[in-house]
Amino acid sequence: MKKILSLILILIIITSCNSSKKKDTFDIAIISIVEIDPIVQLRKGFKNVFDSSEFAKNNIIKYSEYNAQNDASLQNQIIDKISINKPNLIYALGTPIAQAVQKRMPEILLVQGTATDPVSAGLADSWDGSGKNYIATTDLPPIDKQIKLIQTLTPTAKRLGIIYNPGEINSVAVISRLKKFISSNSIDIKLVERPISTTADVATAIYSLVGKVDAVYLPPDNTAHAAIPLIGKVSNEYNIPFYATVESAINDGALATLSLDFYEMGKETARLALEVLNGKDPKTLPIRASKNPMITINAKIANTLNIDLSLLKNKPNYKIEN
């Protein structure tokens, strides 16, 4: 019994040592769902704009950063912790986090760095205005431009292999839009899907695509992201053009990437947040998308695949790397 009593005592001591809230500071809580490069870039861009803004001169900005490491229970407890000492703004990187924060602290301004589809996630009422204390940028890749790129570089590609994790709502949103776009515009491209559930599955998936597809497309998938070098290696070995959605893939064997700059997206998110802090109503601000996605082409790989790049030189938003 003594043991139990002492444990309860420890519990009470733990819970009673709350740090007191300081005045005159602007608290920003940043909660990331997992530590991957796009999220790191989003955080960097966000802080960069915030720190150099007019707002930062008038207020002391204090960041507290949390990482849920893909653990649903830790995520709950992080939000618990934040709800005890409420910050002035919450920057959520990850849809489940945003969903929980919005329900539990509706009075705090919630900023989400790249929500892929905030409307179907129940976070916003519509794309033109969330109707809630919520603003976000979206990382939905421009499907039309993506398909156009594939058709320009490899017009003979009719079977497109896709590797993605059906457990990620962002990838699913991209794939369903891709299917819709292809069928509604009656484009002559057949999708060959290879769902994966862990990064380790990518090897099997990419080898099983060899001979069955004319090109490989990788959506912005957090699970497949770590295996990009492998996909690049295999697709170059078998001369399959590989299209990706992160720019770094160009050094890992991708023929071309139509990518969103997550650092820029983070900056854009911060600008959106500053607009609200300067008096705009978050309920009416539309979900903002990236304006100019960058196309990067690997000239070396294009050469081995006999693709003529001369027409694409000097085009805006096109970057050709050797």
Added chain:
Amino acid sequence: MLDFTLLLILNEGLVFGLFALGVYLSFQWMKFPDLTPDGSFIIGPIVFVKFSMLGFPMFFSIFAGIFAGFILGSITAILNKILKIPSIISGLIVSSASFSIGWIILNKPNQYLESNSEFFNSSMLSNSYSLFFLLLVIVLIVIFLFQVFGKSIWGLRLRAIGENQFLSKDLLISEKLYFIVGLGLSNSIVALSGILFIQRSYSVDINMGIGQTITGLIAMILGLILSSKSLKIWVTVSLIILGAIIHKALILFTLELGLPAESFRLVSAFLIIILFFFMKKVDDNFLKGLRWS
């Protein structure tokens, strides 16, 4: 009025206390290293959310979710006892399959909670209180059921078979049936804890079950250490709940201390090491009891 921090810890702790009880039933009573909870923790809430979205009454949806957990547990038992697949592998098969099953049921990986799947619709603070009292009632009922079940002829037989599966022949009972029901019950409890869990996270996500069995194990071992000398079922079971609360309090404490969240798995790992060390001090025979290890 309870301190708000304590209230939040108790809520999270009670949810995982239930989870730990499910783990306790399979690991300690049946001596079956069951990994299905990773799966039933997502299938339970997914089935619950699906049914309530289809317009079924709340109680029916909860029951459906719990029953889904029961089915998952019994499938693991069938794989192990009838198809003779090793116990850990059968649990792994079912929990990884439930990833896909959950996806098929929801037709997407993440679903936010609509108002008809929320237990309470009031403001946040009173929500936490209502949830706490609901959890307290549920936990007390489950503790009571454990006590009754453990003393019943069914419970006694289940524990006897767990200790020595050859006993089933002497007792002239079907070992298979007892394992199917036993694992079913253990995973029903886990499914219930999942349904309560989403009342705090406000969304059901098919990734949320990953690694939760370990969390349950930590709470279970903590509880077993605290109750090392007690033979009363209700004492052990209540102390497992307390173990879960302590574990969650420690994690919140590391967050409060400002330690980076990255270190939290390390905290859990150290906790397990320290726990095993204590366990040896408390009772040397204890480790032998954990035969699945």
